[in-house]
Amino acid sequence: MQQAPFFQVIDGQLIGARQVASPNYNQRPEHTEIQLVVVHNISLPPSQFGGGYIEQFFQNQLDWSQHPYFQSIEGMQVSAHLLILRSGEVLQFVNFNDRAWHAGRSTYLGKKECNDYSIGIELEGSDDLPFDEVQYAVLAQVTAALQVAYPKILQHLAGHSDIAPGRKTDPGPFFDWVKFRTLLQQHKIHQE
């Protein structure tokens, strides 16, 4: 049986994740409580995996000339708190105490600017391909650790498409919310 990686949140940092600093963040508004997890997918170029381009993109270090698609996103400055690669490896770009730039114009339960109060998790994936099993397992482990640190997110898990409908489609039709919630529930039972 595969050993489950150990995840824990300490001072806004996810222990168990590889830390990669992104300059694309700012402060959350004062007295903002983290209360939402937003699930995304990303792949660069679209539907191609590996290559390290997402990492470079979130660090503003992507060479835009390397692929025609990159020119369509040239100069964009974005980030997410976490990225879960196809291998299951987790990268953290922004401290949870800070505001990452992943949601854009968005609304959740009538509250605008989801970046202010959410944690953004990108899965390396696309709208037209299934995610890897290990990504679900790791996403559930990570979310369970986040729920310990930020209890309000327990009831508030959303996709980018849920908070920016008509504008965003990710995590897409292949993301299996039932599987994710079932795995997450199993972690909760173990924690109790």
Ligand SMILES: [Zn+2]
């Ligand atoms: Zn997204």
